[in-house]
Amino acid sequence: MVLIAGPDGTGKSALADALEGELGRSGRVRRFHHRLAVLPRSAAGRRASATPHAQAPYPVPLSWLKVVVLLVDHLLGWWLVVLPLVRGGGWVILERGWWDLVIDPRRYRLQGVKRFAERLGRLLPAAGATLILQAPPAVVRARKAELTVAELGRQTDAWRRLASGIPGAVIVDASQSLEAVLADAVRACEEVMGSATSAPSGARRWAALPPGRQPRWLIPSDSRALARAGLSVHQPMTRSGRMGWEMARLFATTGLMTALRPVEDSALSRLVGHFVPEGGTFAAAYGREANRAVVLILDAGGNAVGVAKIARDGSGRERLAREAERIRVLGPLLAAPISAPRLLAVEEQIIVLEPVAWRPQGQPWRLPVPLAAAMGLFHGRNVELDGRSGHPGHGDFAPWNVLRTATGWVLLDWEEAAAGTRPFADPFHFLVSAHTLLGRPRQQELLRGLDGRGWIGEVLAAYMAASSIDTDIRHEFTVYLRESITTLRPLHPHSARGRRSRRRLLRALGAPD
Numbered sequence: 305m306v307l308i309a310g311p312d313g314t315g316k317s318a319l320a321d322a323l324e325g326e327l328g329r330s331g332r333v334r335r336f337h338h339r340l341a342v343l344p345r346s347a348a349g350r351r352a353s354a355t356p357h358a359q360a361p362y363p364v365p366l367s368w369l370k371v372v373v374l375l376v377d378h379l380l381g382w383w384l385v386v387l388p389l390v391r392g393g394g395w396v397i398l399e400r401g402w403w404d405l406v407i408d409p410r411r412y413r414l415q416g417v418k419r420f421a422e423r424l425g426r427l428l429p430a431a432g433a434t435l436i437l438q439a440p441p442a443v444v445r446a447r448k449a450e451l452t453v454a455e456l457g458r459q460t461d462a463w464r465r466l467a468s469g470i471p472g473a474v475i476v477d478a479s480q481s482l483e484a485v486l487a488d489a490v491r492a493c494e495e496v497m498g499s500a501t502s503a504p505s506g507a508r509r510w511a512a513l514p515p516g517r518q519p520r521w522l523i524p525s526d527s528r529a530l531a532r533a534g535l536s537v538h539q540p541m542t543r544s545g546r547m548g549w550e551m552a553r554l555f556a557t558t559g560l561m562t563a564l565r566p567v568e569d570s571a572l573s574r575l576v577g578h579f580v581p582e583g584g585t586f587a588a589a590y591g592r593e594a595n596r597a598v599v600l601i602l603d604a605g606g607n608a609v610g611v612a613k614i615a616r617d618g619s620g621r622e623r624l625a626r627e628a629e630r631i632r633v634l635g636p637l638l639a640a641p642i643s644a645p646r647l648l649a650v651e652e653q654i655i656v657l658e659p660v661a662w663r664p665q666g667q668p669w670r671l672p673v674p675l676a677a678a679m680g681l682f683h684g685r686n687v688e689l690d691g692r693s694g695h696p697g698h699g700d701f702a703p704w705n706v707l708r709t710a711t712g713w714v715l716l717d718w719e720e721a722a723a724g725t726r727p728f729a730d731p732f733h734f735l736v737s738a739h740t741l742l743g744r745p746r747q748q749e750l751l752r753g754l755d756g757r758g759w760i761g762e763v764l765a766a767y768m769a770a771s772s773i774d775t776d777i778r779h780e781f782t783v784y785l786r787e788s789i790t791t792l793r794p795l796h797p798h799s800a801r802g803r804r805s806r807r808r809l810l811r812a813l814g815a816p817d
Contacts, residue, residue, distance in 0.1 A: 308320055309435070338400040379555075611660075638678065678770070680770030699719075702733060785810050
């Protein structure tokens with residue numbers, strides 16, 4: 305599929321005419337304008353307009369509804385039109401496409417939907433080649449006087465910024481002759497054909513989500529079952545994250561994941577390949593730090609058989625070795641209903657853990673009382689580690705490191721665990737991390753909990769009773785806030801936010817930071 309985009313006057317229709325004849329030599333070609341038009345279009349929508357910004361935008365709720373309708377039309381078009389044609393060796397040429405309503409929402413009488421439409425666009429199947437035509441605004445204005453020079457300049461800059469995040473996007477100089485523009489377009493299409501024929505086959509095809517140069521996830525796309533299973537490599541925490549995750553699962557169920565451009569991470573394949581069963585594959589979630597990833601290993605039926613944590617840098621390898629040791633030494637100290645993951649393998653750049661059949665959490669920011677009691681029991685034990693003895697603590701007890709299962713919880717990420725930790729450090733870290741990054745519990749809820757009120761008061765009381773350690777909770781909370789400010793990693797993307805949050809809490813407690 306070839307998408308031709310760019311501001312009005314850059315020659316999209318002329319290029320589509322020429323490209324249609326050129327591609328028609330190698331297969332059947334179908335051509336569409338703006339969208340694949342599976343759903344009926346109004347008479348006004350079928351007519352070209354010389355004044356695209358003349359009509360007033362729809363109200364915001366109606367604009368959102370229109371975007372949803374266009375989304376459904378786009379997905380149906382991919383499923384019913386694009387996939388059958390391209391799998392049969394044909395071509396689809398689409399002018400404007402989804403991204404045009406992101407760049408120029410006024411043309412479609414939309415308002416208040418730009419960010420929503422852009423996020424949806426990152427999840428939609430991408431064209432094999434996206435040709436973005438660009439020329440100096442004055443040149444474009446001289447060809448077609450529908451938009452002002454200022455608006456043409458804005459759209460030109462917006463398309464150039466957007467191009468860096470669209471797979472297969474190529475900027476084409478539209479100020480050249482039509483013959484030169486066509487030559488550039490044909491070269492881009494030939495590159496698409498070359499990458500498609502050399503793409504991995506069998507159970508070795510992946511889709512990048514969101515599509516772009518820096519995806520967060522690598523999801524197997526050979527089948528619906530593998531794609532849906534691969535999405536379990538990520539546990540959503542926020543409401544919007546849960547919605548996006550559920551949308552991706554629906555997208556995988558339709559089979560449209562196979563429409564995304566195939567990609568591969570050869571370094572990950574080399575590291576985990578010997579753990580992948582015959583006919584199996586893997587999904588990956590890339591870490592915020594360079595050279596880090598979590599890989600979900602799947603068998604041919606989409607069943608998880610292992611979870612690999614990978615670090616390809618020196619400090620990362622040290623942290624993996626530290627985590628493996630902590631799981632061996634401290635993991636057995638946990639008691640039901642919480643447990644540590646079971647180690648399956650340990651290598652220089654990788655540790656493999658037993659997979660967990662986790663369930664999405666409706667309120668991940670809320671610390672359950674039984675879980676708090678189990679962590680109190682864990683802290684109440686005595687252990688010797690690294691030449692230091694005392695009460696153990698997990699060190700990174702946070703909502704995203706706890707997986708809810710059918711029978712309890714599994715606690716992940718043990719590299720910060722230590723002996724000789726202060727009481728309440730784990731529940732305080734859970735609550736403050738959730739407060740900082742998930743927005744709940746609220747500050748007033750936290751402060752009331754320190755006085756024994758509300759659900760947080762119940763959580764802290766359960767922890768204290770199980771640990772058999774009687775102490776001043778407000779004092780310990782103040783100590784935790786001050787100490788954790790200094791231990792937040794400076795290069796972590798959320799460290800500044802974490803420090804600000806902790807300083808606000810200290811001020812609310814009347815304690816200087």
